[in-house]
Amino acid sequence: MKKLTLHNLDDLAIGSAILGSGGGGDSTYSYMMTRYEMEKRSSLNLISYSDLKPNDLIIPIGFMGAPTVEIEKMITGREFIKIFEIIEKTLDKKITAIMPFEIGGSNAFTPIITGLQMGLPVLDADMMGRAFPQTQMSSAHLHGISPCPGFINDCLDNTVVIHAKQTETLEKIGRHVTIAVGSSSAFAFYPINGTIAKQCTVPKSISRAINIGKTHRLAKENGEDPLNSILESCKGVLIGYGTITDIDREISKGFLQGSIKIQNHKDKFELVFQNEYLIAKSNGKIVATTPDILMLLEQETGTPITSEWLQYGLKVNLIALPAPDIWTSPEGLALVGPRQFGYEADYKPIQKSRSKNTILSINHESK
Known part of the structure; x- marks a missing residue:
């Protein structure tokens, strides 16, 4: 376990944007919201696989929709509080930790904001190692893990619980729900335990994003071209x-x-x-x-x-x-x-x- 602090946020913003491959949503607003929450609590526990117990409940979370919509329809930062209440009631189990569904852009900050608000640690992993446009494009799906039940919530706390037989069906239903609530929604898919998390997620993705951002920052501080530094360090x-x-x-x-x-x-x-x-x-x-x-x-x-x-x-x-x-x-x-x-x-x-x-x-x- 290590501490995530204000010192890491600038690097995470740059690194997650690069790993997002253009997607994941612009992190400007979520970055500011994270700073606000972290200034009240000073740090967040960032945990690794070794901190997990077999029966822990880990919830991957993120936002679904068109990134341009979130420029005008900004998140409240509290969308997941309602979702987590319903998850714990549905699964009859307390959430142990949360994690980013994807490490790209704004979605890298989503579990950090929620973790700070609810006192939950964040697992240093994700389900893509970058960002992709559809939720079945995940490491968990590649390992045959069920994404259901899936949970979707909007900024007005309209919540939908989805039980789908196939991951692609969950994506289609979730996408239609998201369009219906204004093309931007919070989601929590693939509730997993500690054992499965170690098997089916991409490890150390938050740390990787921070390291990429640090490389970018140090290059600029030293008067060097960050382009060359990123290409060299990331091959x-x-x-x-x-x-x-x-x-x-x-x-x-x-x-x-x-x-x-x-x-x-x-x-x-x-x-x-x-x-x-x-x-x-x-x-x-x-x-x-x-x-x-x-x-x-x-x-x-x-x-x-x-x-x-x-x-x-x-x-x-x-x-x-x-x-x-x-x-x-x-x-x-x-x-x-x-x-x-x-x-x-x-x-x-x-x-x-x-x-x-x-x-x-x-x-x-x-x-």
Whole structure:
């Protein structure tokens, strides 16, 4: 067990944004809410697998919906208090710990806010190792763990309990409920015990996000380019750079979907997203895909840019970091690979084409 303090929050904000691959929601508001709660309580217990007992009840939590909605329909920070009351009544058991469903963006802060409010420790793990647009794209689903009962709540404490036979069905029902309450909702899926948590979650994801953020911060403090520091420490690649010249973006079926075009004096790039950045093209050819972590960094400051904050004229660097190992297996790729999103391209790890001094160039078949 270790303490999470105010000192860690800035690093977590940057690191979780990078791991979010454009999704997970902008963390500005949740970061401020976390600071407010932590200033009252000074620290939070961040626990590891070794702190878990076999029969502990761990609840993964997050927010579902289109990230742009949360800019105007801000969270109250207390959505999970009602959910937890219903969970404990439904399961007839006290919650021992909570954890982020995904480590990306705002969802990295969600369990920290709730943990501070309710005096619960947070498990240093998640179910993705990054962010993905759908809840069945989780390590627990990959291990055959049931996500039910699932719980959804909105800012007015309208709560739905879902008992679904299949994980994909839970996602569909949950998405429809989320659209009905304004395209943003709090959810708690995959209630698990301590034994299962050790088997089916991605370990140390909060610590990894903090370490990435620390690398970014130290580079800036030392007058260095955070881009190079992130690529070096995470074994990533620079796909391309340039100015955003076109944005095609809409909220559809409960997701923020679309694409952007980036251009420099020589090359043209396209980045396709569904909440998260999924496909990167260079001069019409697919050069990087999910599950590798695609991310945009603002050129001057190195600030990560999530999909809801894309703006015409921004000068950006487009990077890719290696996918968490769990997603590069055949079973993992069947869940989160490019073909799952309708692209006739096979996943090729960016690590195989990593070159420290050159821009990535992989010959994929375009959609």
